[in-house]
Amino acid sequence: MKSSNRKIIISCAVTGSTHTPTMSEYLPLTPEQIAKQSIEAAEAGAAIIHLHARDPSDGRPTPDPAVYRQFVPVIAAATDAVINITTGGSTRMTMGERLAYPMEAAPEMCSLNMGSMNFSIHRVAERISSWKYEWEREYLQGMEDRVFRNTFKDISQILDEMGRQGTRFEFECYDVGHLYNLAYFADQGLVKPPFFIQSIFGILGGLGADPENLTLMRMTADRLFGRDAYLLSVLGAGRHQLPFVTMGALMGGNVRVGLEDSIYISKGVQAKTSAEQVRKIRGILEALSLEIATPDEAREMLKLKGRDKVSL
Secondary structure, eight states: OOSSSOEEOEEEEOSOSSSOGGGOTTSOOSHHHHHHHHHHHHHHTOSEEEEOEEOTTTOOEEOOHHHHTTTHHHHHHHOOOEEEEOSOOOTTSOHHHHHHHHHHHOOSEEEEEOSOEEOBOGGGGGGOOSOSSTHHHHHHHHGGGOEEOOOHHHHHHHHHHHHTTTOEEEEEESSHHHHHHHHHHHHTTSOOSSEEEEEEESOBTBOOSOHHHHHHHHHHHHHHHOGGGEEEEEEEOGGGHHHHHHHHHHTTOEEEESTTTOSEEETTEEOSOHHHHHHHHHHHHHHTTOEEOOHHHHHHHHTOOOGGGOOO
């Protein structure tokens, strides 16, 4: 990835499966809300929209293709953004559930967590005394004793099944070892460059949001793949979001924001939409004389198959 005359890809993750309705009244839960926030984020400058589904009755994460069908085609019809469907879902979903909609939709891009790991925000439950939905308490507290599973066999299955449809990946790397896992699959010929590496910081169970860790991930990726074989993107969870992704951009990376990653726009102030976060990081980057990639420019940079080859 060349550092001069480059354009920065903004990804936006609008809802995810970690935050719960009680944590933010602005978290999109229904298909209508998810579609609206996604379209607004694309209009604000996000080239990639990263999507999970929620049960519209109570906001819990769901892998149900029938729910995805209520908002993904709406987003596709209203924007030219790259649509990126999760293969992670949540720690409570089976592999079959996680792949049900991605296999049906054959999107240009899917996210792929590059290893099994502890992943938890269970301490948040200690600060909440009144819940909007009863499922939330057990869901958050239960994270303390759950593992996000993605074994080598799991990853191989996703790469094979989605790869045969021409889908490329947002490789989610929460630790340095995940980069080595990606290198293993590259050596096996199961993935080919350019690799879109989403380096993630600030999640309990993964790398902390320390500048030294960002430097380590960058240097390790350079050593394993060579600078021209991958595009780095940076995600800072929670309060780390804006300062950390800005640092990543200055180091030659792309950026990801959205209510999946942080429910705040500034200290103590909740973001009302993911588009608000997109507009803020875009303003910061443009003030630094960095240009923002359009969806079609992102497609070219990532060598995606194009919107005309999906089944949305």
